[in-house]
Amino acid sequence: MARRLPTIGDVARAASVSRQTVSNVLNSPEIVRAQTRARVEAAIAELGYRPHAAARRLRTRRxxxxxxxxxxxxxxxxxxxxxxxxxxxxxxxxxxxxxxxxxxxxxxxxxxxxxxxxxxxxxxxxxxxxxxxxxxxxxxxxxxxxxxxxxxxxxxxxxxxxxxxxxxxxxDGRAGVRDAVARLRETGAQQIGFLGWPAGSGTGDERRAGWAAALRESGIGDSELVRLTVESEDGVAEARAATRKLLAQASDLDAIIAASDTLALGVLIETAGALPVVGFDNTPVAEAIGFSSIDQRxxxxxxxxxxxxxxxxxxxxxxxxxxxxxxxxxxxxxxxxxxxxxx
Amino acid sequence: MARRLPTIGDVARAASVSRQTVSNVLNSPEIVRAQTRARVEAAIAELGYRPHAAARRLRTRRxxxxxxxxxxxxxxxxxxxxxxxxxxxxxxxxxxxxxxxxxxxxxxxxxxxxxxxxxxxxxxxxxxxxxxxxxxxxxxxxxxxxxxxxxxxxxxxxxxxxxxxxxxxxxDGRAGVRDAVARLRETGAQQIGFLGWPAGSGTGDERRAGWAAALRESGIGDSELVRLTVESEDGVAEARAATRKLLAQASDLDAIIAASDTLALGVLIETAGALPVVGFDNTPVAEAIGFSSIDQRxxxxxxxxxxxxxxxxxxxxxxxxxxxxxxxxxxxxxxxxxxxxxx
Structure with missing residues (x-):
């Protein structure tokens, strides 16, 4: 087997620094202390490390x-x-x-x-x-x-x-949901709720943050935000139960934005289509049944x-x-x- | 460039026969006239034709x-x-x-x-x-x-x-639709209509044939079959229009089998869910909304x-x-x- 090419991790170990520091030396050397930089540069030279050797291979292969x-x-x-x-x-x-x-x-x-x-x-x-x-x-x-x-x-x-x-x-899911709030307001909706995934997923948290930011901009406070949102796992049955909970704590809602088309479908079925809903992903289901949705392009x-x-x-x-x-x-x-x- | 390997078409041209005849000589020689067979075998030998050379390569490559x-x-x-x-x-x-x-x-x-x-x-x-x-x-x-x-x-x-x-x-779409007729009858349905694609697609014609065969077995005649079916392009709006047409000519229907879940969704929306429908493909939509469908496995x-x-x-x-x-x-x-x- 051919000798393995040195990796950024090998350089980091040889110089007793983190991988991030090696990356900094390669890309933003001005932010690294001179002594550390010298140690990393010595390790790079000693090991013969070449960043992105494989990237060059990509460009030269036909x-x-x-x-x-x-x-x-x-x-x-x-x-x-x-x-x-x-x-x-x-x-x-x-x-x-x-x-x-x-x-x-x-x-x-x-x-x-x-x-x-x-x-x-x-x-x-x-x-x-x-x-x-x-x-x-x-x-x-x-x-x-x-x-x-x-x-x-x-x-x-x-x-x-x-x-x-x-x-x-x-x-940019945050921007997408923010836009959806604005579009719903253009149609006359005032109280706009959010049906989201449980916190901890990057994409889900961003979508919720877009909704919260739009509402905060119009002066809505944190306790009111809590009242206008619930969480649900990504299933139609779960979304129906969550919709019942959301409407119980916020019966004044004019529209609901959901973190996915699956959740939106749950809202739609539970409310018998009476409440405008915006889903996420613009799936064939949203198109076929006919409800609003945010398209990822x-x-x-x-x-x-x-x-x-x-x-x-x-x-x-x-x-x-x-x-x-x-x-x-x-x-x-x-x-x-x-x-x-x-x- | 390497010399091209002889193909079955080369053999057919050299022997002045169809490709099918060459195939028959290779696989069912007993059905080919002796004189023709001899001519094809001579062409195979002359050209050095080896059927499925590439297939052997497939099995030997790692x-x-x-x-x-x-x-x-x-x-x-x-x-x-x-x-x-x-x-x-x-x-x-x-x-x-x-x-x-x-x-x-x-x-x-x-x-x-x-x-x-x-x-x-x-x-x-x-x-x-x-x-x-x-x-x-x-x-x-x-x-x-x-x-x-x-x-x-x-x-x-x-x-x-x-x-x-x-x-x-x-x-076997024909068998699937036949089974669907039987399953609908178990639930008490007697008049079962079919919403199909325009004739000419192999899969669509098979699905319709399964429905027609099941109905004929219970003594339903050809003119009655014509009354119980309409054709539609594969869209929800088209299916809704076709459903109106079907119900106008057969208001006694107990259930409808559709050639696709898209058509089934059109039936479902048009009939407000009142008529049992069976779609085809068991898509996520059928699962999420909750209607019967034939799964292709x-x-x-x-x-x-x-x-x-x-x-x-x-x-x-x-x-x-x-x-x-x-x-x-x-x-x-x-x-x-x-x-x-x-x-």
């Missing part, structure tokens, strides 16, 4: 392949957004001469085993990861091993969102992911950084009068 | 890759079944050490260009095609060029469904497709043949009372 994880089909309404992203990515990749290779994984540890297999087999040249989360060990591994990658999803929990080692594209997300892959390894210290935050679209639909559907 | 076409996301409810199939195929392929590579194509001619690119680049070892149709030129090309493939979808319009050169797996389809890929090139004359017809599941759900949803 037939390039991107690996994308495809999860088991889990049912439900909202999961379709990642399928839509895959469709858009595959089409746009092909237009750039890139192919998409799929892999599966049962958990993060298994996914890292898959990274190893794909990298060792020289089968793929870059990774596109979706659904990042707090403390995601996958991006850590890819950075450590100099593999080019882009994530659909920001690096949750990392203070420096412009880390030049982590290129990402994400949808996955086609733009795919385009941005591929643009960023071109840039991996080219990031300049102090440059614009390798990330894109896409503003979603609020798709308003006229919700018909109650007509009777199911119980 | 890292094998299957190509699957991924179409642009078109919205709608029913398209999700091919995404579900892709998820199942990717998982099961990986368990067998196979990877899935995606490609896109704008039409059949473009798809054949993609075949050529993938074959010339030695990028993939076999193809899994979905959505076969009458006069499908893609399978013709793959057979002609000795490329191992399996289709999800039978070879529509080909009389010999057990052609040893075309391995396929399909879902795509996981079994994926398993069968991979089993068949193992067999490509091993088909024996007079053997069991390389195809599987999967019986779908009728998922019956209690449709709640009208509760009011949208207009």
């Amino acid at each position: 037939a390039s392949t991107i690996a994308v994880r495809l999860d088991p089909f889990v049912g439900g309404i909202s999961g379709a957004v990642l399928d839509r992203f895959l469709h858009a990515l595959t089409e746009r990749a092909e237009a750039k001469g890139l192919s998409v290779m799929l892999y599966t994984a049962t958990d993060a540890a298994d996914e890292i085993r898959q990274f190893r297999r794909l990298v060792d087999g020289a089968v793929v040249d870059a990774f596109v990861l979706a659904a990042t989360y707090y403390g995601d060990p996958r991006t850590e591994w890819l950075i450590e091993h100099g593999q080019p990658f882009v994530t659909f999803g920001r690096p949750w929990g990392i203070a420096d969102l412009s880390d030049p080692l982590h290129f990402w594209v994400d949808v 996955v086609d733009e997300v795919a385009a941005a992911a591929l643009e960023l892959l071109d840039l991996v390894g080219h990031a300049e210290a102090g440059g614009p950084g390798g990330h894109r935050l896409i503003a979603p679209d609020v798709i308003m639909r006229a919700q018909g009068p109650a007509l009777g559907l199911v119980g | 890292a094998s890759t299957i190509a699957v076409r991924l179409d642009p996301f078109v919205g709608g409810i029913s398209g999700a079944v091919l995404d579900r199939f892709l998820h199942a195929l990717t998982e099961r392929a990986e368990a067998k050490g196979l990877s899935v590579m995606l490609y896109t194509a704008t039409d059949a001619a473009d798809e054949i260009r993609q075949f050529r690119r993938l074959v010339d680049g030695a990028v993939v070892d076999a193809f899994v095609l979905a959505a076969t149709y009458y006069g499908d030129p893609r399978t013709e090309w793959l057979i002609e060029h000795g490329q191992p493939f399996v289709t999800f979808g039978r070879p529509w319009g080909i009389a010999d469904l057990s052609d040893p050169l075309h391995f396929w797996v399909d879902v 795509v996981d079994e389809v994926a398993a069968a497709a991979l089993e068949l890929l193992d067999l490509v090139g091993h088909a024996e004359a007079g053997g069991p043949g390389g195809h599987r017809l999967i019986a779908p599941d009728v998922i019956m759900r209690a449709q709640g009372p009208a509760l009011g949803l949208v207009g």
Whole structure:
């Protein structure tokens, strides 16, 4: 087996510093103490570390392949957004001469085993990861091993969102929900509630924050915010129960924004369509039944992911950084009068 | 460039016979006239034609890759079944050490260009095609060029469904709809209508045929069958209009079977949930809203497709043949009372 190329982790260990410090030396040397910088630079020279060796390989190979994880089909309404992203990515990749290779994984540890297999087999040249989360060990591994990658999803929990080692594209759910509040107000709604996921998911918390920010701007206080929102797991039955709870504590609601189309469907069924609702993801269900929803514009997300892959390894210290935050679209639909559907 | 390997088409041209005749000589020589057989065998020997050279390559290569076409996301409810199939195929392929590579194509001619690119680049070892149709030129090309493939979808319009050169797996939509009629009768329904796609699509015609066969068995005549069915394009609005037409000509209906969940949703909205409906594909929408639907069991389809890929090139004359017809599941759900949803 060929000798393993040194990683950023090897440099960090040799210099007795953190990986972040090595990253800083490479990208923002002015913020690192001179003594530390000298130690890191010595370790880099000694080990022969080359940042993004694999990124250069990506640009020089003629037939390039991107690996994308495809999860088991889990049912439900909202999961379709990642399928839509895959469709858009595959089409746009092909237009750039890139192919998409799929892999599966049962958990993060298994996914890292898959990274190893794909990298060792020289089968793929870059990774596109979706659904990042707090403390995601996958991006850590890819950075450590100099593999080019882009994530659909920001690096949750990392203070420096412009880390030049982590290129990402994400949808600004906070801005989307804020816009939805404004659009509902244009239709005359005054009391606007929020049906969200339990706290702790990055995307769900951002969506709730957009709603809270819009309400605070119009002078609504914290205790009132608490009254106007409830949490629910992402299922139709759970959303119906949560809607009953929400209406019990806030019978004056004019409209509800939900963190997903699944939750929105629960609101719709529970209220017999009487209360305007805005979901999230603009799924085929929202289109077919006819209710408002926030569209993630996955086609733009795919385009941005591929643009960023071109840039991996080219990031300049102090440059614009390798990330894109896409503003979603609020798709308003006229919700018909109650007509009777199911119980 | 390497000399092109002779194809079955080259043999057919050299012997002045059809491709089917060459296939027959290879697989069912007893049905071919002795004189013709001799001419074909001479051409095979002269050209050095080896059937399924690529199939043998598939079995000897260690890292094998299957190509699957991924179409642009078109919205709608029913398209999700091919995404579900892709998820199942990717998982099961990986368990067998196979990877899935995606490609896109704008039409059949473009798809054949993609075949050529993938074959010339030695990028993939076999193809899994979905959505076969009458006069499908893609399978013709793959057979002609000795490329191992399996289709999800039978070879529509080909009389010999057990052609040893075309391995396929399909879902028995006719049996599924027949079962649905029986299940609806168990619930007390007597007059069961059918909302189908316009005639001419293989899958749609099979589904309608299952309904018609079940009704004929209980003594219902042809003119009555005409009264109990209408056609609709696959959209919710179109299905609502078609439902009005169907109920105008058959106000005595107890239940409706629809060729898709999209059509079923149109029935459901138009009838305010009052009439039991059975859709097709058991989509997330059917599950979330709660109506009956026929499930294609795509996981079994994926398993069968991979089993068949193992067999490509091993088909024996007079053997069991390389195809599987999967019986779908009728998922019956209690449709709640009208509760009011949208207009």
